Amino acid sequence: MKPALLIREGMADTNRAALFKRNVPTWLRRGLSSLAKLGEHVKSRSKFMTVVTAAAAAWTVAVSPASAASAEVDVTESSTGGTALTFSACRVSSYGQGCFAPNGEWFSVEDGKADGHSAVVVWELYKKDSAGNFTVLTRLGTIWNTRGNGTIGYQNKSFPEGLKVKFQLCVGEYADLAVDGGTCTSTVTATT
Incomplete structure (x- = not known):
């Protein structure tokens, strides 16, 4: 571990x-x-x-006693397996791009810089609290593109419909699972 x-x-x-x-x-x-x-x-x-x-x-x-949320760690694949995707939410920086497609809950992670580091999307999934606000954290994780500069990788997740996913693009070291918080974009929110 x-x-x-x-x-x-x-x-x-x-x-x-x-x-x-x-x-x-x-x-x-x-x-x-x-x-x-x-x-x-x-x-x-x-x-x-x-x-x-x-x-x-x-x-x-x-964090979430009902669901016992624990961090999920994924590495992107080179294709979407033929699935046609429409990405509705993206974050772009000089390090690359991270996007989310609600149809099928797909993420894309592009590494756009030859710096020896991996591009990584850090995400959190929220459901509604008793007041109807999306404040209950149910799942969280990272999705790493470890293939290097100029590559785009894809990761399919399985989220229930109607929840909110918040994510940002960062840079990090996959070998240590260390995300450099100083490189992260602002957070974007999308509906699953």
């Missing part, structure tokens, strides 16, 4: 905090904000990493 949080050994404490802030999505950072303070009280880096990783795993399961 790959780590949910990447903090490299030998880093200065200030760099460790910055990496934590950059690599952890906002929704997870909110739930783990008190853990950053815990690092000051724990002298051993390995103990700190164990505590942070365990807490991240526990918090991810606690």
Whole structure:
């Protein structure tokens, strides 16, 4: 199992905090904000990493008690298998493009920069709360294009109809599942 949080050994404490802030999505950072303070009280880096990783795993399961949302990790395929797609929501940056097609719940991820990093779509799926607002997180994940610059990859998901999917395009390191939050586009929302 790959780590949910990447903090490299030998880093200065200030760099460790910055990496934590950059690599952890906002929704997870909110739930783990008190853990950053815990690092000051724990002298051993390995103990700190164990505590942070365990807490991240526990918090991810606690995000949605009814569905026990856990992060899904996918790698794109080279084609849509003949499915005709109409992408209704996209995010574009100098690093590439990420799009969503509600007909069949397809994502496309284009890597548009020869920088040695992978383009990645970070997504979250929401259903309505008792007030009728889309605030209940049911699923979340990442979709990686690992084939390099100039390639477009596709990933088919299976989402129930009428929910909201929020996503953004980022850059990261697939080998470590580390997303560079400083490269992410703004979030776009689409209906499934």
